[in-house]
Amino acid sequence: MPVINLTKNTWLATKVRKADNFMTRLIGLLKRAHIGPEEALWLMPSKGIHTIGMKFPIDVVFLNRNNEVLGFVAGMMPYRITGVHLRAYSVMELPNGTIKKSRTEIGDQLEISLAETSKIDDLKDTRLTQIG
Numbered sequence: 001m002p003v004i005n006l007t008k009n010t011w012l013a014t015k016v017r018k019a020d021n022f023m024t025r026l027i028g029l030l031k032r033a034h035i036g037p038e039e040a041l042w043l044m045p046s047k048g049i050h051t052i053g054m055k056f057p058i059d060v061v062f063l064n065r066n067n068e069v070l071g072f073v074a075g076m077m078p079y080r081i082t083g084v085h086l087r088a089y090s091v092m093e094l095p096n097g098t099i100k101k102s103r104t105e106i107g108d109q110l111e112i113s114l115a116e117t118s119k120i121d122d123l124k125d126t127r128l129t130q131i132g
Contacts, residue, residue, distance in 0.1 A: 003040055003092065007108040012061075012098050013040035016112065020044050028093065029054060035095050042112065044090035054078040057096040062088040067110040074099045 001016040015038055019025045025043050029035060030053045043049065049060060060073040062085040071085055075096050082091075098104075 001112060003042075004111040005102050005104050005108050006111050007105075008103045010102040010104075012092075012094055012102045012104065012110070014038040016040045016042050016092075018042050018044070029058070032056075035093070037095055039095065041093040042090060043093070046091040047086060047088045048082045048084040049091050049093065050081040051076055051078045052081070059094040059096055059099045061092040061094065061099065061104065061110075063090045063092065063110065065089040067112055069104060069106050069108045069110065071106060072099050072104065 001018075002014045003012040003016055004010070005012060015036065017040070019028060019041055020043075025046065028043065028049070029041055032055075034056050035041075035058065047062075051058065055078060057075050057077050060076050060082060061069055062071040062082075064070055064087055067090075070088055073082055076082070092110075104110075
């Protein structure tokens with residue numbers, strides 16, 4: 001399941017794990033030593049997160065039900081808590097630096113879909129050129 005920024009024509013991740021129940025949201029990335037360069041964790045529903053117990057910084061993107069970017073935290077360090085985004089429906093945790101590399105901004109439209117129905121194959125070369 002890739003994550004594509006349709007507004008910027010870039011991609012944020014090619015491997016997304018969905019955390020859509022209490023236990024998967026609770027554990028999140030806590031047991032991980034790192035997050036891969038093309039990985040993401042999509043927490044839903046969620047209006048905020050914490051990095052207490054994590055070992056590495058991450059980028060955090062807050063999304064509404066239509067996957068529009070409502071806000072973000074770039075380079076969130078371990079042992080921090082985000083503010084609550086009341087309009088958010090989900091939160092995506094990404095490798096540190098992903099927001100900058102993909103040029104993701106508030107208002108951008110993301111596509112989160114199965115690989116066979118997305119535009120990821122058309123964008124792989126774009127990402128290497130734009131953010132490689």
